[in-house]
Amino acid sequence: MGRKGPGAGEAKDEEAEEAWVSSSSSPDPPLWRLPEELLLLICSYLDSQALGRLGQVSRRLQRFTSRDLLWRRIARACLNSGFSQHGADLVTNIPVKERVKVSQNWRRGRCRREILLRWKRNLMPWMQLDGDSLYISQAEDIRTYKLCPDGSSLHRRPLAIFSSHQEDVCRFVLANSHIVSGGGDGKIGLHKLNGSFSIKFSAHEQEVNCVDCQGAVIVSGSRDRTAKVWSLSSSTLGQCLHTIQTEDRVWSIAISPLLSSFVTGTACCGHISPLRIWDLTSGQLVTCLGYDFHRGAGVLDVCYETPFTLLSCGYDTYIRYWDLRTSSRNCVMEWEEPHDNALYCIRSDGNHMLASGSSYYGLVRLWDRRQRSCLHAFSLSSPNSSPVYCLRFNTTHLYAALASSLHVLDFRSL
DSSP, X not given: OOOOSHHHHHHHHHXXXXXXXXXXXXXXXXXXXXXXXXXXXXXXTSOHHHHHHHTTSOHHHHHHHTOHHHHHHHHHTSSSSSBOTTOOBSOOSSOHHHHHHHHXXXXXXXXXXXXXXXXSSOOOOOEEEETTEEEEEETTEEEEEEBOTTSSOBOSSOSEEEEOOSSOXXXXXXXXXXXXXXXXXXXXXXXXXXXXXXXXXXXXXXXEEEEEEETTEEEEEETTSEEEEEEXXXXXXXXXXXXXXXXXXXXXXXXXXXXXXXEEEEOOOSSSOSEEEEETTTOOEXXXXXXXXXXXXXXXXXXXXXXXXXXXXXXTSEXXXXXXXXXXXXXXEEEEOTTOOOEEEEEEOSSSEEEEEXXXXXXXXXXXXXXXXXXXXXXXXXXXXXXOOEEEEOSSEEEEEOSSEEEEEEOSOO
């Protein structure tokens, strides 16, 4: 009795394929007799279009050309494909070929827009994205929502609500399985994500505009013109290690990945640089970034990409990229918001793509850092005007928090 099933069909397919690659008139051996390493080398010279067309020839070639190994080189040159500048794969649960396809939509600005949440009051929400969980501040609370598998919708009932403040939450971060928040009441709140542990302590005389947390320390910045370093060790939890007089309101703050220093972004109301780096152990000033900032060029968001590179943006309408190994006086590159709007937030894919949120009409811009001009702009609140207070993205979706709503842009294949 002859064997039946899917295996027989595949065998016929492979036989037809070999007949295609080695006609009777060709003295060359069939393609599949070549060593696999040589086949991979040949395919490595193909671009994404040629590789995709080759995969349409047969099922066997489709399987072969879908290997992550063949698409890595292409993906590293794409926007938001999940690879760092040094080639590390930051997203391992999605095939590389699929990420390259979605990357084309990011480059072309092709997406679906949805509103995930609305609320009645105008707020200044902050947001964090952790896998399929989205955390967003709404007034005095931080709410956790479960994203649906499609990423374009969420369960309307929050999984958890964290409350620590008597006034609105200004900023918060996720670190060490905790939420660390700063509020308008001058307090810092600390919640365990999967537990009942929760504390709060007085931190500043005025609102805590920004916080960051790494290792065993919290850093905070306030309108009271100070930045402070706090202990997270169990024996000295909440103890202030350093108080730094910044002589200016602190709008943004970030700890270096090396845990050796932190950067503050201030309001630039005097003649002091709005970007300064401080030693985390001693609290002493390490260096000032840039020079000749005009008055009011405050830094609203700052983030490290590597221990030596960071991004900043703010009221002076520029995104700036700094490399501390080359110069602290001049940024390496800068991109100007074309409509002269303040930039409230900035995010990077760790490689080629930047996303920024502007102060008017919920304007989200996508940038390719290899180009000077903006790639695409999405207005999320026209005709009413609202800043984009915070944005986060993964390889398929971008989430933007405005004054009264949370939006999502879905860049999967349309």
